[in-house]
Amino acid sequence: MRVLPPAARACVLGAVLAAAACVAPALRPGSAVPWPTVGLLAALCLGCEAARVLPLRGRGAPEGTGPFFPVVLAAVFLLPPAAAALVALPGGLAQPAPQRPVAVRRIWHAAQQAVAAWAAGRAYGLLGGHGAPAGAAAFPYALLPAAVAAVVFCLVLTTLDTAVLAAAEGRPATAAATAAADRRRPAALLRVPSGAGAPALAPYCLHGLVGLMMAVMWHSPYGPPAALLVLLPMYISCWVFAQYQREHAAHQATIRALVQAVDIKDRYTRGHSERVGQASEMIARELGMADDRLEVVRIAGILHDVGKLGVPTRLLRKNGPLTPEERRVVELHPEYGHEMVRGIGFLGEARSAILHHHERVDGSGYPYGLSGEQIPVLARVVAVADSFDAMTSTRSYSRARPVETALAELRRCAGSQFDPAMVRALTSAVGRHGWHPVVTSDEDLPAAGAGAAGPAGARDGGPDGPPVMPAQGREAAGSPGRGKAGGP
Template sequence: MSALPWRARIYVVAVCVAALAAASTVVLTGTDPVALVVIGLLFAVLDPLSTVSLGRGRGVTLSASFPVSLAAVILLGPAGAAIVSLASAAYQPSRPPLVKRLFNAAELAVSAACAGVVYTALGGEEKLGSDDFPLVLLVVVATTAVYCAVNAGLVAGVLTLAQGVPFAHGLRTTLSTGLVGYLLYGLFGLMMAVLWSTEVGALAAVLVLLPLLVARWAFGQYAAEREAYERTVRTLVAAVETKDLYTRGHSERVSTGAELIARRLNMSEDRVELVRFAGLLHDMGKLGVPTRLLQKDGPLSPEELQIIALHPVRGVEMVREIEFLREAYDGIMHHHERVDGRGYPMGLKGDQIPEFARVISVADAFDAMTSTRSYRPARGTAEAMAELERCIGTHFDARMVEAFAAAIAEHGWTAAEVPEPAAGSTAPAARYDHDDPTSAPMPPPVARPIREDR
């Protein structure tokens, strides 16, 4: 805890005190001790095993422990729900630092207690056992929303005080990944509470949670498969970037920039993930370009320019059998097209250029300009952005540049590290840089050598 800033330490202590205060009132509520122990043990076992993330950024998070927490809110009230959540501090196989373990348990306890207060205030207990039962669904939705909001606010608060993350950003990120999952799993918690309150009793946990855990396992297998695929993609990208020291990390940064633009354009989460993969793979075709051309000093001959101009086509040929990528093919194939029709490989113009390609071209050019090359220093962020804006209507789509500028203003940009020059080396003459919009000449368009039957 000594590593935390003093404000963060005070915050963590305050949250822990609030959790203990909420839990201490359980003696006044006449809570069923058997139910308290059983539900507490369930939560303690499930909490460290429960989270599976589907997608990035605004993806959905699956949590098998939340239905238990909501069932505790309904069956045990605010104080009982707080105690159940505190039980998660007792069992953490990953052995996180004690401060983190205590804070996580405390913020869950405070969230559950607040949700319990809302459930009670809205008359959830009366509606659960009456002819107005359907109305309890609205109460559960409101209770779940409060739980999620309090949880997100507490997490965002500690991130702000401990790491300087803007509160709004932390709050938005936590809500975007958790709210949908919480609302869906709230129904499981309601089912568990209803069955528990009948003659089924503790067996309700098995009846409700077993299918949920099976679904979690299936999603876990899916997430592991996607993770393995991404590692494979990054290995291929690393192979490309070993051919040219000055493009090291370029694909990762282009992927990040493309994702920023896609989110600013409010693309669906599936399309955001695809454009991110397209950004990672956009230069895959360089594996088919001789290293001597990628590292050549001075101007390239027309024949050499044609070889460079084919790298988007080669890239699609390398990944076209991966059906998962779908729309990403267009981003890889056409990211060097220009809106004035003078790009390559096909000389597409304006809206003829696929949206993914227009996104990637902006991120690609910006990273190229803000990276040091062997023959010139990196440009500053403001200068590179001004160049993007100057090239609107010739190289770039105005909507993509505007979205990128807004995203950079909000999130900032981590430019490439400056590579150390070799001892005794001198700066070579300027050469053609196919990623830099200020480089000339552009290669002429080439014929499309692959089929469109994907």
């Protein structure tokens, strides 16, 4: 406790006292508490939490694979509020605490969940939930009280998390509320976006429905064993989704490693990949592409220059124009990139975008001189995003062009270099949402124009030439006079 700020200690102590007050009625002599039911549900909560940390194929199960909250909500529907608060204690104490102080965190989890269960039980009782018929007949009568109880359970957890985060980390209330909502969101069930501080209510409503099904089955002729079977499909779905999350995390780590390798090798394009991914996604969204394809086009934009890992570093960092032989070597980078990622199955359609993002709709691009509809759709998207970021980014040798200037140049080259539909989509998206890149500049590089006038002028074709950005200009075929916008 001594490592926590005084305000955080006060929050923890207040939650513990509130939890003690909530469970006290159940511990009074003569209280009509069905202790066998309390013991069985509490043991089930403890078992669900244990399932989250037991080895699973050599690894611990990820967050959310133990269906713990539905059991607590089943207790809310089956027991008096004080007894439901008791059920929540063992699972809360068993929750993993990855950061110190471990004991205090576990006590906090137990206390806040006990308070939340008590509050949910009170809400359920006030709405007549405990007076609903037992068994299957409870569904028409208990659905509304159960939904309200689940919402109250979520709100209490989120409110307490907000308070302790604000106290322990000094965050503003809105930032702490957002972080608390994210922490309380059961990611293994639903990926529900939340606004600032808005708790993820939908997963808790699902927990409430499963808990209500458990309560109904508990009162059925088959008794508690039938209620336990309700958890089996939920656990399986949680485990499957957790496996998906683990695989998705591995995919993201692969992408990050490739991008970081490119950034280290070519300092001139540092941050460029992320911005191209962002602009590509904006274009695809404007075109109405499905959500799963949006992710693919974003990845394609991020990895479009991964083939630069196969280009000699001296060429990527060369001051001054490239010779024709050097340019031909640089222009191999789309093929290098495609070869590098062809074995990464999850990239799918992104691989063709990596290979063809330097093709031109008039057929004068590379590596294969494709034209028009022969160029894959995602490659046409990435080509526009690539050149847009090249023109609007500040480098050590060239100042960023205004967004409107870049868009005007893209429109000028539409039909020859770029697909007009992609240019219109980017123009519309930027007009509606603005351009707010996630990475705006290379902070570790000198400011634009500082000691780089010579190379910049040599690559850009002079201050009055067309806006060919140097990092892209090294890859462009032909002279600046051909009017290439931001590169090939």
